[in-house]
Amino acid sequence: MDKIKMITPLVEIDGDEMTRIIWKQIKEMLLEPYIELNTEYYDLGLENRDKTDDQVTVDAANAIKKYGVGVKCATITPNVQRMDEYHLKKMWKSPNGTIRAILDGTVFRSPIVIDKIKPVVKNWEKPITIARHAYGDVYRGTEMRIEGKGKAELVFTAEDGTETRALVYDFEGPGVLQGTHNKDKSIESFAHSCFQYALSAKQDLWFSTKDTISKTYDGEFKAIFERIYNESYKEAFEKAGITYFYTLIDDAVARVIRSNGGFIWACKNYDGDVMSDMISTAFGSLAMMTSVLVSPDGNYEYEAAHGTVTRHYYRYLKGEETSTNPVATIYAWTGALKKNGEKDQNQALISFAEKLEKAVITSLENGYCTKDLAGLYEGIEPTPLNTAAFLAKVRETLDA
Numbered sequence: 235m236d237k238i239k240m241i242t243p244l245v246e247i248d249g250d251e252m253t254r255i256i257w258k259q260i261k262e263m264l265l266e267p268y269i270e271l272n273t274e275y276y277d278l279g280l281e282n283r284d285k286t287d288d289q290v291t292v293d294a295a296n297a298i299k300k301y302g303v304g305v306k307c308a309t310i311t312p313n314v315q316r317m318d319e320y321h322l323k324k325m326w327k328s329p330n331g332t333i334r335a336i337l338d339g340t341v342f343r344s345p346i347v348i349d350k351i352k353p354v355v356k357n358w359e360k361p362i363t364i365a366r367h368a369y370g371d372v373y374r375g376t377e378m379r380i381e382g383k384g385k386a387e388l389v390f391t392a393e394d395g396t397e398t399r400a401l402v403y404d405f406e407g408p409g410v411l412q413g414t415h416n417k418d419k420s421i422e423s424f425a426h427s428c429f430q431y432a433l434s435a436k437q438d439l440w441f442s443t444k445d446t447i448s449k450t451y452d453g454e455f456k457a458i459f460e461r462i463y464n465e466s467y468k469e470a471f472e473k474a475g476i477t478y479f480y481t482l483i484d485d486a487v488a489r490v491i492r493s494n495g496g497f498i499w500a501c502k503n504y505d506g507d508v509m510s511d512m513i514s515t516a517f518g519s520l521a522m523m524t525s526v527l528v529s530p531d532g533n534y535e536y537e538a539a540h541g542t543v544t545r546h547y548y549r550y551l552k553g554e555e556t557s558t559n560p561v562a563t564i565y566a567w568t569g570a571l572k573k574n575g576e577k578d579q580n581q582a583l584i585s586f587a588e589k590l591e592k593a594v595i596t597s598l599e600n601g602y603c604t605k606d607l608a609g610l611y612e613g614i615e616p617t618p619l620n621t622a623a624f625l626a627k628v629r630e631t632l633d634a
């Protein structure tokens with residue numbers, strides 16, 4: 235059988251620990267036998283980030299800008315303990331943060347659902363996708379501990395020196411204080427990414443904030459979404475038979491629980507952080523959550539939503555058998571291959587990626603799974619396997 239050819243290179247970003255092991259297994263067992271992989275490889279393993287003074291992360295992000303599509307393995311974000319473990323020169327920043335800052339985008343997270351594992355919320359028939367704004371708010375906040383009586387003010391100094399002031403609080407005793415910001419430009423690109431993603435997924439888009447309380451800050455998010463929708467997407471949405479719907483975050487939470495799923499829920503940075511963990515857990519497992527960063531100029535970076543699964547890696551290093559779930563990492567690859575195929579009009583590649591996803595789902599539906607899922611099945615007795623045996627099962631199903 236001839237191997238499938240690729241036209242534009244795919245940016246391949248390798249990572250750390252258990253997911254680095256799985257990365258190699260997926261390539262060897264499920265991709266390379268069928269595809270003549272054309273990738274531009276960037277090694278974001280912590281050792282190489284340290285060796286290159288993190289330049290490799292910047293290069294990888296720029297390569298995604300150049301070629302349009304990337305696939306990323308999970309990576310360690312170093313902390314004090316990792317500094318010692320890897321003898322690092324510096325506590326390098328989160329690679330995801332660096333890549334997001336360069337691509338400027340929105341992170342979309344969707345659960346991979348199978349019939350035999352029911353979500354905790356029984357009426358969720360279809361997956362719910364979270365679209366998380368990835369810039370600003372408390373993640374770029376400035377905080378202060380107030381030790382006693384005094385006046386806290388917001389001061390904005392314009393370029394010409396003019397000051398605008400607003401009283402935050404006249405403290406009568408100790409307390410805490412926080413300043414956060416966002417930019418029209420970032421909110422606008424968040425809105426464009428959400429509308430475009432909804433159109434390509436042919437699903438309704440919901441957006442929620444707390445604009446009744448935060449009239450200026452959250453009010454601006456609401457206004458920007460509304461303006462961009464009316465200016466650029468209303469017609470296309472009507473033609474596609476999908477809707478854009480704004481509601482308050484507390485109303486959204488109640489509606490999401492009562493819904494049947496099958497829509498995209500756009501959230502501000504913090505809401506998206508919290509709600510995506512709630513959604514993935516309620517659908518089954520963090521190891522079954524896909525994640526894609528979409529930039530406003532149409533670049534895509536696919537990854538799994540989970541980390542490097544350190545606890546399993548330490549067991550693997552001791553020679554113990556591990557049963558780490560590779561499904562979200564396989565989906566990062568299939569998502570990236572499909573998008574690469576779409577951009578190049580490479581139908582053979584798109585079809586292969588779809589078949590591979592189907593082989594994963596079929597294997598899972600037949601009860602073949604990793605240990606994390608074994609306790610969640612309903613109606614059948616599952617067969618828990620180690621990672622390599624699960625991948626072999628997927629390959630057998632794919633070949634069949």
Ligand code: NAP
Pocket residue numbers: 307308309310311312330520521537538539540541542543544545546557558559560606
């Ligand atoms: P994690 O790697 O997601 O793992 C947390 C726990 O979740 C695991 O110990 C495991 O539970 C379970 N789990 C996660 N993925 C799984 C999978 N594929 N199969 C089976 N079980 C899975 O998070 P973490 O331990 O907090 O972080 C580890 C490292 O990953 C850190 O260095 C962090 O910086 C990095 N990280 C990277 C990314 C990214 O690159 N996108 C995201 C998050 C964290 P059990 O041990 O109970 O089996």
Ligand code: MG
Pocket residue numbers: 507508511
């Ligand atoms: Mg989180």
